[in-house]
Amino acid sequence: MDIQGKKKIVVVGGGSWATANIKMLSDNVVEKEIYWWMRSGDAVEHIQQFKHNPNYLSSVEIRVPAQHISTDLKHLISIGDFILLNVPAAFLKDALKDITADDLKGKKIISAIKGIVPDENQIIGEFLNQHYQMPFENFIVISGPCHAEEVALEKLSYLTIASADHELAACFAGMLQTRYIKTNVSDDIYGTEYAAVLKNIYAVASGICHGVGYGDNFQAVLISNAIREIMHFVNAVHPIDRDIKESAYLGDLLVTAYSQFSRNRTFGNMIGKGYTVKSAQLEMNMVAEGYYAVNCLHQVNKQYKVNMPICSAVYAILYKKHSPVLEMQHLAEQLS
Numbered sequence: 001m002d003i004q005g006k007k008k009i010v011v012v013g014g015g016s017w018a019t020a021n022i023k024m025l026s027d028n029v030v031e032k033e034i035y036w037w038m039r040s041g042d043a044v045e046h047i048q049q050f051k052h053n054p055n056y057l058s059s060v061e062i063r064v065p066a067q068h069i070s071t072d073l074k075h076l077i078s079i080g081d082f083i084l085l086n087v088p089a090a091f092l093k094d095a096l097k098d099i100t101a102d103d104l105k106g107k108k109i110i111s112a113i114k115g116i117v118p119d120e121n122q123i124i125g126e127f128l129n130q131h132y133q134m135p136f137e138n139f140i141v142i143s144g145p146c147h148a149e150e151v152a153l154e155k156l157s158y159l160t161i162a163s164a165d166h167e168l169a170a171c172f173a174g175m176l177q178t179r180y181i182k183t184n185v186s187d188d189i190y191g192t193e194y195a196a197v198l199k200n201i202y203a204v205a206s207g208i209c210h211g212v213g214y215g216d217n218f219q220a221v222l223i224s225n226a227i228r229e230i231m232h233f234v235n236a237v238h239p240i241d242r243d244i245k246e247s248a249y250l251g252d253l254l255v256t257a258y259s260q261f262s263r264n265r266t267f268g269n270m271i272g273k274g275y276t277v278k279s280a281q282l283e284m285n286m287v288a289e290g291y292y293a294v295n296c297l298h299q300v301n302k303q304y305k306v307n308m309p310i311c312s313a314v315y316a317i318l319y320k321k322h323s324p325v326l327e328m329q330h331l332a333e334q335l336s
């Protein structure tokens with residue numbers, strides 16, 4: 001596919017980050033046609049009529065033409081050149097259940113998902129490559145420290161656009177830049193995806209620590225150890241020369257572990273305060289990817305055997321029902 005010329009972009013997902021992506025793409029001046037899929041027919045009708053997403057980032061004005069918003073994913077994909085996947089990883093298989101490798105053939109596929117597909121235990125690029133025969137040259141990752149809520153407020157933010165094809169990454173970055181969005185381009189798709197998955201787990205850990213009563217001093221030690229765990233893990237999975245201090249790695253960890261907007265931190269905080277997983281999930285109405293990711297990571301790391309005491313502690317609390325207080329005491333003895 002020629003990457004020049006007016007492009008048709010389909011955004012798949014109706015949550016906060018999909019809504020923020022719709023806003024960035026709409027505010028960007030490069031000429032394009034934007035299409036939007038979400039599972040809820042009621043939400044589609046509401047947006048068509050009132051030009052606002054009723055459930056997520058409701059303040060954002062939606063300027064996508066009404067006839068471009070639909071619950072028919074197969075049809076929208078048949079129109080699109082770029083398919084931007086943005087449902088939580090746990091629901092990706094369900095969202096794509098009627099989609100075949102043929103439907104995606106020749107499309108440029110972008111993942112704005114920061115998660116692992118459960119059961120498959122694969123990051124999104126691997127999943128699409130193995131299940132949909134997507135060539136990695138057609139794949140793009142959007143990452144970086146960026147909360148949807150701050151995009152809605154047009155607060156200055158930086159995104160990293162990663163692809164094995166530098167020209168493709170630069171082309172897509174050009175479709176997202178606005179007055180309030182700056183972009184970096186990277187070729188580290190594995191490291192970018194895995195770092196984004198891991199930082200969600202560390203943000204859950206950060207929330208748990210806050211919930212059980214640790215202060216800022218301990219949080220700083222926790223996050224210093226977390227970036228080392230990320231570095232060791234991504235170097236084991238995909239050893240290339242990367243600077244872990246870049247925004248897509250360290251920056252994303254910091255914003256997620258400290259921001260008031262982080263769903264993962266909020267979820268962890270509730271767990272630390274004694275909520276069950278179910279009640280914390282119900283309370284939030286949004287998805288904390290770290291909950292699913294830590295289980296997948298636990299399986300994936302059986303192969304790599306990287307020493308990851310923070311991930312192990314979060315896994316024990318969420319999946320083996322260990323006491324957050326005791327598990328964090330045990331973890332604290334292993335940090336430095």
Ligand SMILES: NC(=O)C1=CN([C@@H]2O[C@H](COP(=O)(O)OP(=O)(O)OC[C@H]3O[C@@H](n4cnc5c(N)ncnc54)[C@H](OP(=O)(O)O)[C@@H]3O)[C@@H](O)[C@H]2O)C=CC1
Nearest residue numbers: 014015016017018040086087088091113114147148286287
């Ligand atoms: N929010 C953010 O700031 C950022 C998020 N991301 C990533 O974007 C991805 C999407 O997250 P985000 O947009 O924030 O999601 P939200 O938490 O805002 O919304 C949840 C989404 O998941 C859908 N959903 C919930 N339950 C189910 C289900 N059982 N089956 C199918 N779909 C379901 C919801 O659909 P419905 O409304 O119909 O229930 C909704 O679209 C995640 O991987 C996240 O890590 C990345 C960067 C920033």
Ligand SMILES: O=C(CO)COP(=O)(O)O
Nearest residue numbers: 144145146147262263264
């Ligand atoms: O990825 C994010 C910020 O970069 C969003 O993190 P949360 O899902 O924890 O809100």
